[in-house]
Amino acid sequence: MSISIADFPQVWQKPSSAELLASLKRLQVDPPIWSPRTSRKIILETYQNAAQFRREVAAYLSSIIKSNLGWIQDEDEKEALWDEASRRLSERCGRAGMGEITRRWPLETQASSPFELIIREPPITGDCLGLKTWGSSYLLACSLDKIAKESLSHLIQLGGLNQSLDVLELGSGTGLLGMAAAAIWQTNVVLTDLPTIVPNLAHNVEKNRSAIETLGGSVDSGDLTWGSEDDSAERFAQKNQFKIVLAADPLYDDDHPELLSSAITDHLMKEKDARVVVMVPQRDLTTKRLMTKFVSAMEASSLMILEEHILLGQDDWDDDKENSDIECWWAVFGRQ
Structure with missing residues (x-):
């Protein structure tokens, strides 16, 4: 993948809310668009290569949702981070999990x-x-x-x-x-x-x-x-x-x-x-x-x-x- 979760700010590092929010924005995904010109081989390779990355992303998002983010003083900033991480997680639960x-x-x-x-x-x-x-x-x-x-x-x-x-x-x-x-x-x-x-x-x-x-x-x-x-x-x-x-x-x-x-x-x-x-x-x-x-x-x-x-x-x-x-x-x- 072009990005690695290991390079993202981790909860144990106690990053600022701005750093965490920027990372969560980078992880935003949309449903796929299918093309009849895309070969089965390319599709399979894409999903196989992405499987491990998806698991890492889910674990990363869960770590933010479960954390009390105690080092961040502003309660509104905490809520914004939890909401954003929850949205990123729901996006990976299929179309039905997404909002508009x-x-x-x-x-x-x-x-x-x-x-x-x-x-x-x-x-x-x-x-x-x-x-x-x-x-x-x-x-x-x-x-x-x-x-x-x-x-x-x-x-x-x-x-x-x-x-x-x-x-x-x-x-x-x-x-x-x-x-x-x-x-x-x-x-x-x-x-x-x-x-x-x-x-x-x-x-x-x-x-x-x-x-x-x-x-x-x-x-x-x-x-x-x-x-x-x-x-x-x-x-x-x-x-x-x-x-x-x-x-x-x-x-x-x-x-x-x-x-x-x-x-x-x-x-x-x-x-x-x-x-x-x-x-x-x-x-x-x-x-x-x-x-x-x-x-x-x-x-x-x-x-x-x-x-x-x-x-x-x-x-x-x-x-x-x-x-x-x-x-x-x-x-x-x-x-x-």
């Missing part, structure tokens, strides 16, 4: 210069899975350029504005995929999710709106609850108005396959050239079962798989696993 974070996600496209999206993730509480940016959404976002050229070339002209093309994302979460599509495809994308998720989604849309519009895209957000007849928005009162529907990592409940299929049927245009792009990480047997159930529900609605693929990427569904390669199934559907 903001991450920058780099993206590339052949049609424009590299750009990044700035995504806020509130603290993860309860079952608010939509407040976290999942690795699969980034994996699919990084593939949008290729998908446009190979799977959606009849709809998308890369390098040219596609403003007449309306795209809907279902289950947008923090908005990474939908905003990336707006920027890379230079088109209109409406991002949707549950009412409890939309406030943070809308925040991220506004944060990135200027950058997306500079690249030729436009973006909006709104409430859309699958299977509900009371969607807030007049925006969705008219059915079958979107030429492309996107969804990444949308299945984690037994009801979701039918609900997602129903939402797609309601909002996808009825033209034969309309398309659906869905990615489902194959985490376990349950996820695979939900995917199979979803495909059957789509077929029952005369939406058939036109092509399907597997992408290998990084996933952090289980916070206990610091690194997890996972196969992400994705498919393009069209009307029969």
